[in-house]
Amino acid sequence: MESIVLFERQQNIAIITLNNPEKLNAVSVAMRDALYEHILAVQADPTIDGVILKGNGKGFCAGADLKEFGTVPSVIEKRKIRIQHDIWEEFRRCPKPIAAILHGFAVGSGIEMAMICDFRFAAPKTKISLPECALGMLPAAGGTQSLPRLMRHGWAMDFAMKGYYLSAQEAKARQIVTDIFEEEQLFEEVYRFMQRITMYPKVAQQIKRLVTSGLDRSLEQGLAFEQTLVKENYMQHVLANG
Template identity: 35%
Template sequence: MSEVTLRMEPPLAWVLLNRPEKHNALTPSMADGLVEFLGRLSTDSDVRVVMLAGEGRSFCAGADVSRLAQFKPADAVRFHRKLNIVCWAIRSCMKPVVAVLHGYALGGGLEIAEWADIRIAADNAKIGQPEVNIGLNGGAGGTIMLPRLVGRGVASYLAMTGEIVDAQYALSVGLVDLVVDACSLMDKARELGLKLASKPPEALWAIKQALSRFDEMSSWAGLEYEASLFGHLFSEEETRRRFDEFLKR
């Protein structure tokens, strides 16, 4: 049985972590599977939005500690680099990526979700970066994206204490973007995905690129890049069509 599966539901594609008996704890082969699917979906014209979710009772409980415990330093670096590639595959995907969190969303699992464009969580989700409790720092960009989302102070608190927080706290600090009743999570996630899919894909791509790159640019360079994307969209037929529709109202 594959540890990562793909369910096509055009215009949505669901990439599913599939080790439910282990709360979808991450393995090197799962990282490879995520990269493969994300790369394929990035250029699939039938797909407008990628939904990243977990089978069973949890999104992802983090890396599989039973395997981590056997790693030598070189093994750990190789695994971390695989997770780095997953993070970059999410960021560079030409489609919006929505992370759908329920149950445990911890460690490397949460950190992968932090690279998604939007995070929607069930109200029963347990969220955190507890790696410090086993003597590790965050992997999968956890010390990079966390402070960008919540600020350095909250990031320090979460990463240094290893505190596992509830979804409402995560929402209050900006770690997740929406919290919904656990019973309706998949329906609400699908609604969100379809709402995104109804928007012009070139505009979504431009917004994603600008938001993703702004953290790495000076303010002026960010403004210039945003302007170049803005101008590019005026060459798109879909943009012109929507102008016409708006003016006819």
């Protein structure tokens, strides 16, 4: 039986593929567990400089597997896995840039997963929604915190509470989507983008660290941290070149 999450690499880029197309790649316990293992492997491998996350079939991810979610043993199991395997925190913690490729539907946990990534590229017909509030639920994968870090506060509140669908074009205008490419060229364009930004992998990782940590620092603290890394890079360059 083929794995529910596929892992491969092209040169220095890891490619993680959600692989449950019959359920539109709905997030299950098994998928979370597999994603956790793969993201840890990415972090530990010094020859991997970036990650592309995508989905097989007709959509990126249709959200949580509600059939599984509704069973009592599953609820207990999910809680245990979240304690032991905090997959979303590992995505956030990953020092290497991650780009999500969206097509078809990116809904609920699917768009939340993508919003944890550093970049989101979409096919023109992609539909994006965060429907949990309309279902009497809270977004469970950090959506309430990711949204206001990507879009304006008012848009974030409106989108999270009403549960409507955004087109790829609307999502780009609201800064959820980085860019839009035709579906036939989507992977090649994103792969080319990742190759470009990881040309100097250490610099890319340091920029990610600075930008991400800056969200939780004052401007003064952020600038001081930036200068610390600049000085470290300069000293390493001097030592390497005599």
